[in-house]
Amino acid sequence: MIQPQDSTSQAVRASARDTTLLVMEARSLKKIYGSGEKSLLVLSDASLSLRQGEMVAIVAPSGAGKSTLLHLLAALDTPTSGTVYFANKAIETNDDDAALAEFRNRAVGFLWQRHQLLPDFTAAENVAMPLLLRGEDFTRALGMARKWLAEVGLENRADHRAGELSGGEQQRVAIARALVTGPTVLLADEPTGDLDEQNAWAVFELLERLHRMHGLTSLIATHNLALAARCDRILGLEHGVLGTRGAAASASGAPGGEAS
Ligand SMILES: Nc1ncnc2c1ncn2[C@@H]1O[C@H](COP(=O)(O)OP(=O)(O)O)[C@@H](O)[C@H]1O
Ligand SMILES: [Mg+2]
Numbered sequence: 001m002i003q004p005q006d007s008t009s010q011a012v013r014a015s016a017r018d019t020t021l022l023v024m025e026a027r028s029l030k031k032i033y034g035s036g037e038k039s040l041l042v043l044s045d046a047s048l049s050l051r052q053g054e055m056v057a058i059v060a061p062s063g064a065g066k067s068t069l070l071h072l073l074a075a076l077d078t079p080t081s082g083t084v085y086f087a088n089k090a091i092e093t094n095d096d097d098a099a100l101a102e103f104r105n106r107a108v109g110f111l112w113q114r115h116q117l118l119p120d121f122t123a124a125e126n127v128a129m130p131l132l133l134r135g136e137d138f139t140r141a142l143g144m145a146r147k148w149l150a151e152v153g154l155e156n157r158a159d160h161r162a163g164e165l166s167g168g169e170q171q172r173v174a175i176a177r178a179l180v181t182g183p184t185v186l187l188a189d190e191p192t193g194d195l196d197e198q199n200a201w202a203v204f205e206l207l208e209r210l211h212r213m214h215g216l217t218s219l220i221a222t223h224n225l226a227l228a229a230r231c232d233r234i235l236g237l238e239h240g241v242l243g244t245r246g247a248a249a250s251a252s253g254a255p256g257g258e259a260s
Contacts, residue, residue, distance in 0.1 A: 021052040022088065023217045024073065024185055029082035030240075031068050042068045044240030046082070050185065055211050055218045057228035059245065060237035066221035067113075069237065070187045073219070074108045075100055086185075105134050109178035111188040115170045117177075119163025123149055126162050127176045134181070148176035152206060168199035172206065179210060186211065186218040193223065200224065 031043040042065040050056060058066050071077040073084055078093040085091065086107050093100065104110075117126045127145035132138065149158045152172040157165060162173060171191060178186060191207065192200035204227045211218045220231065228234050236245040 022049055023052050023086070024050040024219075025085040025088075026069075026073060027083050027085070029069070029072055029084070030080045031065070031072065031077075032080045041240060043072075043079075046237070046240065046242045048235065048242050050217050050219060052217055053215060054233070055208070055216075055220070055231045057231040057234045058219065058221045058237055058242075059223070059225060059228045059234055060221075062223075064237045065240060066237060067189050069242075070110070070189050070219070070221060073185075074110050074187050075103055076110070101134075105130055105181055107184055109181065109183035109186045111171075111174055111178045111186065111191045113190040113193045115174035117162040117170055117173055120161060122159050123154060123162055123165065123169075123173045123176075124158040126173055127180050130177060130181050144180055145176070148180045149173070151179075151210065152176045167195055168203060171195065171199075171203050175203070175206065175210065179214065179216075182214075184217060186216050186220075188218065188220040190221050190223065192227065200227070204230070 026046060026048050029043050029046040030041075033040045033042060046065075046069055048056075058069070060066055068077070072079050075084065075091050075093055083090050086103065091100075091103060118129070121129075124142055124145040127148055128136075128138075128141040131141035131144055136144075146155065146158050149155050152175055154169060154172050154176070157169060157173075162170060165173065171194075175191075178188075186207075188207065192203050195203060204224075207218070207220070208230065210216065220228075222228050234245040236243050
């Protein structure tokens with residue numbers, strides 16, 4: 001039987017927020033798609049450091065390379081050059097499959113713009129999927145999924161097929177699926193991009209609450225400057241380079257130097 005997570009231990013985790021501790025780092029990431037005349041340089045020299053407990057936004061226009069960067073950080077794709085570090089250890093995408101699967105499944109939770117749920121499976125089955133993929137017992141995985149659906153306010157939708165849920169509900173299910181494995185880092189790729197304004201705020205507020213409650217370190221790509229302004233810092237991405245954007249700078253938007 002699955003017990004709801006102990007609220008005392010959550011409080012301890014949240015109060016352990018240590019913004020000096022580096023959780024994830026990218027050094028000089030370069031990404032070129034294709035080769036020869038058709039090659040496309042998307043990231044030229046992207047560096048960033050995420051400290052424990054930070055909630056950081058990346059704001060940049062469509063096509064700037066936000067998804068590319070997030071995929072590299074999640075080890076879903078390999079940089080042309082440069083290195084991603086997690087807990088001060090380089091993530092080698094030529095590591096053995098088991099080590100990479102472990103990193104993807106346990107270190108990082110990934111939230112896609114289009115939720116990528118399996119429409120014919122129930123909400124609970126969708127949320128349980130990452131646990132089942134790592135070999136958890138079915139009953140235990142379903143129990144964890146239900147607990148997480150309750151956390152995102154959808155306990156009464158657990159047995160509904162994902163395809164029957166509204167856009168906002170589907171994104172909540174996707175949030176539960178991204179966090180069910182207990183990741184350290186949440187990478188969110190325009191998580192509110194497909195939602196109307198009201199649902200976008202509701203989903204963002206849910207992310208903020210979960211970020212705090214579970215002591216997450218979060219990096220959120222978004223077009224929405226009002227949502228980005230609620231994060232601890234805002235990064236810009238221009239000409240393949242990441243740079244700091246102050247809240248006031250977000251209107252003029254000149255990135256400058258390395259993002260720290
Ligand atoms: N797998 C791919 N192969 C070739 N080009 C790609 C691939 N993925 C993305 N791109 C191109 O890289 C650029 C950056 O894309 P992306 O990272 O998706 O930007 P953003 O998420 O900021 O909109 C775009 O010009 C896009 O067309
Ligand atoms: Mg994108």
